[in-house]
Amino acid sequence: MKVMSEKSYRDAIREAMMEEMDRDAKVLIMGEDIGVYEGTFRITAGMLKKYGPKRVIDTPIAEAGMVGTAVGMAMLGLRPIVEMMTMNFAIVAADQILNHAAKVRYFSGGQVDVPMVVRGPQGAGVQLSAQHSQSFESFYAHFPGIHVVAPATPADAKGMLKTAIRGRDPVIFLESAALYGMKGEVPDDPEFTVPFGKSRVAREGSDVTIVSFSRMLQLSLIVADKLAKDEGIECEVIDLRTLRPLDMDPVYASVTKTHRAVVVQEQWKPFGAAAEIAASITETVFDELDAPVARVTGEDVPMPYARSLELLATPHEEDIERAVKRVMYKS
Amino acid sequence: MAEIIMPKMGDAMTEGKVVKWYKKPGDPVKKGDAVAEIETDKVNLDLEAETAGTLGEHAANEGDMVPVGGVLANILAEGEKEEAPQRRVTDKKDSVKHTTGEYQEAIEQKGPRRDRTQANVVEMPAAAEGGRRRSSPLARRMARDLGVSLEQVQGSGPSGRIVAADVKNARGAAGSQPAGGLTEPAAPLETKVIPLTAMRRTIARRLAESTGPIPHFYLTADYDVTNLLSVRQQMIDISGAKLSLNDFIIRAVALALRHHPNVNASWGDDAITQHGEVHVGVAVATADGLITPVIRNADQKSVTGIAAEVRALADKAKNRKLKPDEYQGSTFTISNLGAWGIEEFTAIINPPNAAILAVGTAESRPVVIDKQIVVRERMKVTMSCDHRVVDGALGAEFLKTLRQYIEQPLRLL
Numbered sequence: 001m002k003v004m005s006e007k008s009y010r011d012a013i014r015e016a017m018m019e020e021m022d023r024d025a026k027v028l029i030m031g032e033d034i035g036v037y038e039g040t041f042r043i044t045a046g047m048l049k050k051y052g053p054k055r056v057i058d059t060p061i062a063e064a065g066m067v068g069t070a071v072g073m074a075m076l077g078l079r080p081i082v083e084m085m086t087m088n089f090a091i092v093a094a095d096q097i098l099n100h101a102a103k104v105r106y107f108s109g110g111q112v113d114v115p116m117v118v119r120g121p122q123g124a125g126v127q128l129s130a131q132h133s134q135s136f137e138s139f140y141a142h143f144p145g146i147h148v149v150a151p152a153t154p155a156d157a158k159g160m161l162k163t164a165i166r167g168r169d170p171v172i173f174l175e176s177a178a179l180y181g182m183k184g185e186v187p188d189d190p191e192f193t194v195p196f197g198k199s200r201v202a203r204e205g206s207d208v209t210i211v212s213f214s215r216m217l218q219l220s221l222i223v224a225d226k227l228a229k230d231e232g233i234e235c236e237v238i239d240l241r242t243l244r245p246l247d248m249d250p251v252y253a254s255v256t257k258t259h260r261a262v263v264v265q266e267q268w269k270p271f272g273a274a275a276e277i278a279a280s281i282t283e284t285v286f287d288e289l290d291a292p293v294a295r296v297t298g299e300d301v302p303m304p305y306a307r308s309l310e311l312l313a314t315p316h317e318e319d320i321e322r323a324v325k326r327v328m329y330k331s
Numbered sequence: 332m333a334e335i336i337m338p339k340m341g342d343a344m345t346e347g348k349v350v351k352w353y354k355k356p357g358d359p360v361k362k363g364d365a366v367a368e369i370e371t372d373k374v375n376l377d378l379e380a381e382t383a384g385t386l387g388e389h390a391a392n393e394g395d396m397v398p399v400g401g402v403l404a405n406i407l408a409e410g411e412k413e414e415a416p417q418r419r420v421t422d423k424k425d426s427v428k429h430t431t432g433e434y435q436e437a438i439e440q441k442g443p444r445r446d447r448t449q450a451n452v453v454e455m456p457a458a459a460e461g462g463r464r465r466s467s468p469l470a471r472r473m474a475r476d477l478g479v480s481l482e483q484v485q486g487s488g489p490s491g492r493i494v495a496a497d498v499k500n501a502r503g504a505a506g507s508q509p510a511g512g513l514t515e516p517a518a519p520l521e522t523k524v525i526p527l528t529a530m531r532r533t534i535a536r537r538l539a540e541s542t543g544p545i546p547h548f549y550l551t552a553d554y555d556v557t558n559l560l561s562v563r564q565q566m567i568d569i570s571g572a573k574l575s576l577n578d579f580i581i582r583a584v585a586l587a588l589r590h591h592p593n594v595n596a597s598w599g600d601d602a603i604t605q606h607g608e609v610h611v612g613v614a615v616a617t618a619d620g621l622i623t624p625v626i627r628n629a630d631q632k633s634v635t636g637i638a639a640e641v642r643a644l645a646d647k648a649k650n651r652k653l654k655p656d657e658y659q660g661s662t663f664t665i666s667n668l669g670a671w672g673i674e675e676f677t678a679i680i681n682p683p684n685a686a687i688l689a690v691g692t693a694e695s696r697p698v699v700i701d702k703q704i705v706v707r708e709r710m711k712v713t714m715s716c717d718h719r720v721v722d723g724a725l726g727a728e729f730l731k732t733l734r735q736y737i738e739q740p741l742r743l744l
Contacts, residue, residue: 290470308437
């Protein structure tokens with residue numbers, strides 16, 4: 001019996017939503033241009049036709065209103081998914097997400113849950129310029145009361161979105177715009193889910209630990225393969241999968257083995273996810289380190305539109321390779 | 332000559348797929364003719380000829396991905412000759428990777444990429460003579476563990492930082508002395524205040540708890556291990572397994588405990604608990620201190636099984652990877668200092684065990700057998716007992732049972 005099928009990241013996300021809508025009548029989705037137009041990134045293709053306008057809701061351009069409505073729906077027992085055309089637009093709804101969705105259980109003394117998902121693409125690499133290419137994981141992961149998820153593979157995208165939809169909590173589900181077309185093996189089992197707070201070793205190695213998530217994880221794997229082939233350097237690559245909850249135990253175990261770490265993120269360096277991860281490594285396994293933890297990050301500028309400049313402003317394989325060699329004292 | 336290019340059909344589109352060619356090279360085309368079907372993230376659509384003419388070579392095959400702006404074919408005017416259009420097909424596997432050609436172009440336009448990791452590094456002035464030596468945390472720990480003085484090590488890292496490789500090299504240079512001998516000269520002594528680690532505090536608290544409230548007494552026995560050592564050697568010769576004498580002792584103790592449930596027991600404020608299972612703790616020395624991984628149901632495991640498990644747990648212990656259920660729940664503990672050449676010693680009971688067996692080194696000694704002085708392999712063990720649970724005679728009975736297993740080792744197989 002076949003248990004896996006090759007699917008794109010995009011199709012895996014759509015499939016997760018449709019399977020959950022089939023499974024639970026309380027699940028619905030709303031967002032801008034998701035119904036008739038089938039989504040700016042074509043994530044919601046076919047969904048309006050199948051589920052109708054009560055469960056696939058085209059909204060006005062009003063993110064705070066969309067998320068506020070979803071918070072109310074969730075408090076009263078529905079399981080709304082809000083698609084942001086890009087996560088950059090969710091800034092408009094930050095008050096609804098951070099001050100309402102993330103606080104309702106606390107303020108109600110545990111009486112009221114807010115089971116909802118705010119999902120959409122983020123990140124650079126598709127020439128969407130300064131306002132539409134940003135990454136938000138450190139922004140949201142700073143706040144208690146929400147989960148922050150950033151899948152790097154089609155299988156994780158599907159399994160973690162299902163966990164998000166089935167859960168009791170508000171979830172910020174950060175998709176990588178540049179990964180939508182990426183294909184990978186996805187389990188066929190409709191009960192396949194991926195738990196939050198479980199990092200995974202995406203590639204085993206003994207010389208350096210590379211910690212990453214989302215698209216940068218894929219870039220790290222390319223570098224790891226290249227370094228193994230060309231220079232005999234074996235990188236262990238860890239996929240954090242969720243930024244909150246953050247599972248650092250596999251990172252500590254890996255650094256205890258390799259004694260060196262490189263953290264790779266697409267967003268800007270100051271106060272980013274890599275800073276949190278590097279600090280945690282230093283706090284916890286200081287005596288294992290043979291070199292300072294290195295960070296690979298995006299350039300500290302608004303994302304340029306020009307393709308040539310965008311390529312130079314985002315982390316490149318070369319940067320990761322340099323960082324690996326630096327922590328090995330090979331440069 | 333007019334180019335047919337991959338159109339950009341939306342903000343997010345970077346490439347499109349050629350699904351089908353409607354026109355072959357050399358076919359005449361009219362303005363508005365569908366030339367090819369392409370697929371984007373969003374839609375499939377027909378590409379139309381913008382001028383009339385003759386279609387040139389296909390620059391991409393059906394199924395190829397072509398970047399936005401990439402030429403698919405040329406439409407040639409009357410009498411025009413074509414230089415084959417440049418193929419700019421992307422490798423599908425590289426949807427994640429920066430396309431190398433594009434990246435090279437960017438570098439050519441904008442100049443080389445600066446080393447962003449360099450920005451993290453501030454060159455420090457060289458350390459003053461006799462001043463603090465810069466060293467990585469791992470290098471310091473290794474130096475401590477290997478008995479290497481950092482004063483003797485040349486740092487190869489940035490700003491003279493001593494790194495792990497430097498300590499290893501220094502150790503290698505010093506390692507030309509006879510193996511196992513004392514290192515000459517010894518590292519200079521220094522007064523050091525070593526803050527208590529959580530582990531050291533736990534060891535201290537638990538052992539103090541032990542000698543404090545537990546009335547200890549000690550029983551020593553001297554066993555003949557000539558046969559046991561011979562059996563061990565035969566097993567190693569036959570199976571190639573790594574077996575230590577201690578692996579046999581663990582099994583012997585576990586089997587002996589089956590005969591003496593009153594030793595496989597714990598003191599409680601209201602009752603003594605005799606345990607239904609035999610879980611033998613084995614003291615392991617690590618860089619951080621003592622820990623006792625537990626061989627569960629050791630009475631039901633073979634010597635080779637025990638050997639493999641001890642090896643795995645000791646490795647984990649040394650890497651600080653033991654899980655609580657791997658070092659908790661023992662019903663009896665063995666501490667073996669034989670490898671250090673200790674003839675005999677007394678060990679502190681590991682609560683809530685009622686006893687611990689301290690095992691000394693196995694060595695050739697003259698003994699009297701049948702009024703003859705002969706040389707045999709002998710090993711001394713000392714059992715520390717919690718007198719609240721185990722009385723003298725009871726402990727002695729246990730050591731007698733143990734003697735049968737140790738001196739008649741075929742009982743262990």
